Amino acid sequence: xxxxxxxxxxxxxxxxxxxxxxxxxxxxxxxxxxxxxxxxxxxxxxxxxxxxxxxxxxxxxxxxxxxxxxxxxxxxxxxxxxxxxxxxxxxxxxxxxxxxxxxxxxxxxxxxxxxxxxxxxxxxxxxxxxxxxxxxxxxxxxxxxxxxxxxxxxxxxxxxxxxxxxxxxxxxxxxxxxxxxxxxxxxxxxxxxxxxxxxxxxxxxxxxxxxxxxxxxxxxxxxxxxxxxxxxxxxxxxxxxxxxxxxxxxxxxxxxxxxxxxxxxxxxxxxxxxxxxxx
Numbered sequence: 001x002x003x004x005x006x007x008x009x010x011x012x013x014x015x016x017x018x019x020x021x022x023x024x025x026x027x028x029x030x031x032x033x034x035x036x037x038x039x040x041x042x043x044x045x046x047x048x049x050x051x052x053x054x055x056x057x058x059x060x061x062x063x064x065x066x067x068x069x070x071x072x073x074x075x076x077x078x079x080x081x082x083x084x085x086x087x088x089x090x091x092x093x094x095x096x097x098x099x100x101x102x103x104x105x106x107x108x109x110x111x112x113x114x115x116x117x118x119x120x121x122x123x124x125x126x127x128x129x130x131x132x133x134x135x136x137x138x139x140x141x142x143x144x145x146x147x148x149x150x151x152x153x154x155x156x157x158x159x160x161x162x163x164x165x166x167x168x169x170x171x172x173x174x175x176x177x178x179x180x181x182x183x184x185x186x187x188x189x190x191x192x193x194x195x196x197x198x199x200x201x202x203x204x205x206x207x208x209x210x211x212x213x214x215x216x217x218x219x220x221x222x223x224x225x226x227x228x229x230x231x232x233x234x235x236x237x238x239x240x241x242x243x244x245x246x247x248x249x250x251x252x253x254x255x256x257x258x259x260x261x262x263x264x265x266x267x268x269x270x271x272x273x274x275x276x277x278x279x
Contacts, residue, residue: 029210106175
């Protein structure tokens with residue numbers, strides 16, 4: 001069965017994924033990038049074992065590796081940016097294979113500035129991306145392979161799709177709570193995942209604190225600078241790897257975005273932002 005770590009891109013998915021890998025897959029809570037192999041991204045070619053030539057073929061195969069995971073009686077954390085939904089009647093996932101989901105959401109104004117860096121977009125390009133209900137992600141190095149196709153839709157559609165998913169256990173985590181109330185928020189995540197896993201062990205708070213300390217943004221940034229980070233992407237212009245761990249708490253939309261852009265985001269996502277107390 002699968003516990004999804006689900007979010008729109010640049011909402012804190014890698015942070016939560018790193019923390020979980022340190023807590024569950026290390027002996028002492030000390031995080032290393034190598035641990036991320038235990039919490040893989042879905043979908044990717046690794047799960048299908050071959051190239052998928054069309055979106056239709058990809059959709060037809062989404063559930064097959066999930067069935068294998070269930071049949072092996074395995075439990076996996078999987079990261080995804082895909083919406084909780086279907087393509088032409090083919091479900092991305094179902095309650096049959098989903099044990100639960102950690103749905104991470106972040107203020108879209110700060111998401112926008114991160115998208116600009118990560119995807120080499122200008123302000124208008126990032127704005128179009130975050131608003132697009134048709135947006136998808138796919139490896140641009142292989143135009144004929146749909147095995148890693150993710151339909152992310154817009155920021156609001158992505159958030160709502162997981163929020164409204166029926167018959168699965170979910171927890172909503174705000175990126176801002178990870179920053180401002182770190183220990184309590186990560187404790188809630190462990191309480192949730194332990195319940196899903198039917199793990200009756202008492203939370204190891206020493207290990208939890210170590211997992212938090214070693215996945216601190218500044219430490220991850222330094223680790224990327226010294227060791228590199230395989231999941232970093234290349235700049236479209238310079239052809240060099242961009243910083244994955246870029247701004248952290250310095251990512252302040254008030255200083256980085258035009259007022260016109262801020263107002264457009266707030267208008268487009270008013271209901272969701274109001275609901276999440278971002279307005």
